[in-house]
Amino acid sequence: MGTGKSKLILYFILFLIFVSIHMQFPVFTPLAVSLGAGSMLVALMLSVTSFVNLGGNLIAGSVIDRLGVRGFIVFPLFLLSISLFAHSFVTITIHLFILRVLNGFILAFLTPACMTMLASFAQNRLEQSKNMAMNTLMVTAAMTVAPVLGGWLGERYGADGAYYMISFTTFIAFLLAFYYLPSGKKTNGFGRKKSPLISLFTYPPLAPVFLTAFVMMYTQGTIMYELPFLSVESNVSKGAVGKMAGFIGLGTFFVLTFVFLHRISPKVRTIIGLLLMSISVCLMMFSGIVPPLKTFFLFGIASGMVFPAMMTLVTESIDEQNRGKAFAFLSAIFSVGTIISPFVSGLVRDYMSPYYIAWIVLMIVTTIIGLQFMTSKNAPGRPPHTTPTTKVAGF
The missing domain is CATH 1.20.1250.20 (MFS general substrate transporter like domains)
Incomplete structure (x- = not known):
């Protein structure tokens, strides 16, 4: 096939x-x-x-x-x-x-x-x-x-x-x-050496990817934690809460129709997406008890920009024999963000809006990632034991 x-x-x-x-x-x-x-x-x-x-x-x-x-x-x-x-x-x-x-x-x-x-x-x-x-x-x-x-x-x-x-x-x-499905190629053949997991974790080009993955899932987890409380504390119907969550999906569908975006550097798309995500969370924070649907739509647009760009950065930064470890560690980072966000939201929501914490985390991470992208070289060093074919496009 x-x-x-x-x-x-x-x-x-x-x-x-x-x-x-x-x-x-x-x-x-x-x-x-x-x-x-x-x-x-x-x-x-x-x-x-x-x-x-x-x-x-x-x-x-x-x-x-x-x-x-x-x-x-x-x-x-x-x-x-x-x-x-x-x-x-x-x-x-x-x-x-x-x-x-x-x-x-x-x-x-x-x-x-x-x-x-x-x-x-x-x-x-x-x-x-x-x-x-x-x-x-x-x-x-x-x-x-x-x-x-x-x-x-x-x-x-x-x-x-x-x-x-x-x-x-x-x-x-x-x-x-x-x-x-085709038979997958084994990646431990002649001339191909695998990097230990710790070397991928400390590999500079992947640091922005891992930070992006964490903050994306942390923010999404915060929203998914807060939405159900609207039906409990604010007399918002469950159908209306489901509609809000559905608008996130609609925003993602909307931005994915713009196929020309794939020609833009994934680093640029990551930064733009994180900034849009920050704006959407800020609007949720200041829009009153019930955030308007447009804020969730904007968050969906941001997610639709960030996720493909983030995954593209992984494949550009890591050679084929180490992608399994890279994607596995990325999945672990997703889990960390999903686990931490409800815990933090539950601790702070009696004193301040969990959206405020998510916004602060987003802005800090976006600033760090932007600085890393701007200071990175067009062809950063390869992780230990990788083949010379690995390339990372410049910002």
Whole structure:
């Protein structure tokens, strides 16, 4: 199968993966409560995926680089479909907790492997940017339709019926991966040496990427933490809260239609996107109790600019044999931002707006990244043990 067809299959697999993940949101908590879980246990089960995912990411990168990517897409998808199917048979909370831990560990391998294979399909910066933008489009589409579909299935067929469909969706992704994805290349052949994880963490061109990933997920986590309180404290309907979140997706869809943006340096797009994100959060902070829809739309535009640019910077900064580790560590940074933001928001929201903290963090990180981009050379040094072909475009 040609590269073009393989790439389209991978896009659809990514869509199905994120559909299966986000379809669980409306049905998981009611299922846990029906089994006797209290609010603290539900919160723990919801967060354990990120914690386990964080640890698994640090293991996944080196293994993916050494053994190739295809196996770490196919087998995790099969295991994930079984794990999700098992949700239909749980009768006690401890079993549900174990399944959440298992899901987090499986996803720690699956996500970086998919991103590593997607990066291998591009030959230049423009192709990389288009590939990552298309990936963002698939993820945004999944996050938009999956919760609605999951809620409908949960109401009509109950949690068991919903998880049947969720597991079936994942199994379809497994079949597509098994039959149609190309064999991933191993990257430990002659003349190719792998960098240790710590060298990637300290590699200067990746520092702005990791900072961007953290602040993006921190800000998004703050918004997702604050929105539900509107229906509790301000008599805003749940439908209106869902509409606000939906406008983030609409903003992302909107900016991804501007294909000419992929010709702009990813560093420029990252800075512009972070500045727009800062403006949107500032408007949320000063617009009263209920932020207007345009602020969420603007945040979606900023996210649609930052995410593809950030992923393109990874592929430009790291040679192929180390991309698995780079994407795995990036996923770990995502998890850190997602874990920290609700915790900080909960600590400060009785004294100040969590949006204010998110805005401060955004401005600090944007300033640091801007200074790093302006002072970086056109061809910064390579990480230890990489091949001489690695290049990073100048700002």
